[in-house]
Amino acid sequence: MQNDLKIGFIGGGNMATALIGGLVGKLTAAGNIHVVDPNAEALQKLERKFGVAGAPQIGDALGQCDVIVLAIKPQQMKDVVRQLQPFVSAQLVLSIAAGIRTADLSRWLNGHAAIVRAMPNTPALIGQGITGMVALAGVSPAQRDAADAIMRAVGQTVWLDDEALIDPVTAVSGSGPAYVFYFIEAMQQAAQEMGLTAEQGVQLAIATFTGASQLAAQSSEPVSLLRERVTSKGGTTYAALTSMEASGVKDAIVLAVKAAAARGRELGEEFGKD
Ligand SMILES: NC(=O)C1=CN([C@@H]2O[C@H](COP(=O)(O)OP(=O)(O)OC[C@H]3O[C@@H](n4cnc5c(N)ncnc54)[C@H](O)[C@@H]3O)[C@@H](O)[C@H]2O)C=CC1
Numbered sequence: 001m002q003n004d005l006k007i008g009f010i011g012g013g014n015m016a017t018a019l020i021g022g023l024v025g026k027l028t029a030a031g032n033i034h035v036v037d038p039n040a041e042a043l044q045k046l047e048r049k050f051g052v053a054g055a056p057q058i059g060d061a062l063g064q065c066d067v068i069v070l071a072i073k074p075q076q077m078k079d080v081v082r083q084l085q086p087f088v089s090a091q092l093v094l095s096i097a098a099g100i101r102t103a104d105l106s107r108w109l110n111g112h113a114a115i116v117r118a119m120p121n122t123p124a125l126i127g128q129g130i131t132g133m134v135a136l137a138g139v140s141p142a143q144r145d146a147a148d149a150i151m152r153a154v155g156q157t158v159w160l161d162d163e164a165l166i167d168p169v170t171a172v173s174g175s176g177p178a179y180v181f182y183f184i185e186a187m188q189q190a191a192q193e194m195g196l197t198a199e200q201g202v203q204l205a206i207a208t209f210t211g212a213s214q215l216a217a218q219s220s221e222p223v224s225l226l227r228e229r230v231t232s233k234g235g236t237t238y239a240a241l242t243s244m245e246a247s248g249v250k251d252a253i254v255l256a257v258k259a260a261a262a263r264g265r266e267l268g269e270e271f272g273k274d
């Protein structure tokens with residue numbers, strides 16, 4: 001379903017590329033997308049791949065947009081958003097940065113109230129992302145729909161009532177693909193240490209993640225029950241899970257995810273000042 005939504009991106013890196021890939025030709029035409037990035041190579045790549053227009057710096061084109069997506073690093077947010085401020089009037093500002101709070105964005109934009117904060121993840125690159133989102137009260141229903149449509153172009157969306165929950169979302173699904181890749185790497189290492197080739201190890205591990213995830217997604221039963229069905233008493237899975245419990249793997253994962261959420265809050269404190 002295509003419409004003529006005009007979307008500006010500030011930052012044309014990994015996440016912007018994933019989003020633009022999902023949007024072009026589906027939600028809006030390439031000609032309606034404008035990307036600002038000082039990195040000429042990043043801009044050229046986007047221009048070549050998707051036919052979108054770009055500029056090295058913030059300018060009038062952003063004033064014409066319905067939505068401005070902030071896809072830069074949290075560290076750059078304050079300076080860039082302050083440069084953006086003169087070009088913002090009625091647009092929806094949609095930030096995907098980890099940590100940065102809507103109250104700080106609003107202050108840097110002289111009290112602008114149409115702000116959505118979102119946390120996507122990199123499976124967005126293949127249309128399999130999931131995004132947690134929260135809107136300030138000043139976001140109109142049409143703007144909320146636009147934000148939802150943009151993020152749904154690359155996967156599922158989950159709306160939150162409380163902005164404090166965005167840091168836990170960041171920790172679970174924003175950073176989560178890295179934990180999955182880490183687990184795949186560990187399984188590949190074990191496979192190789194036991195005589196399989198690297199290729200066989202990664203093929204087995206990836207297919208197992210894909211199959212198990214799909215099974216969990218399609219099943220109406222709790223994940224714990226699916227786990228129990230694999231685990232014959234006194235069998236091989238039991239040996240592995242007993243070893244994991246003895247090593248504190250689950251506790252370590254819970255701690256790690258909480259560390260990511262804490263870092264999100266810290267980023268907000270660190271780069272949300274002034
Ligand atoms: N990579 C990930 O898995 C996820 C990242 N995010 C958030 O998305 C944001 C962007 O992350 P990535 O795309 O991974 O980073 P990235 O480093 O790939 O992209 C950032 C882009 O911003 C550009 N840039 C630097 N200064 C700029 C300026 N003054 N004006 C405009 N553009 C400028 C850089 O040249 C670069 O192309 C971050 O805030 C991150 O927290 C959110 C969810 C997942």
Ligand SMILES: O=C(O)[C@@H]1CCC=N1
Nearest residue numbers: 097098170174175176
């Ligand atoms: O690591 C980060 O800070 C970003 C946010 C979520 C995924 N990558």
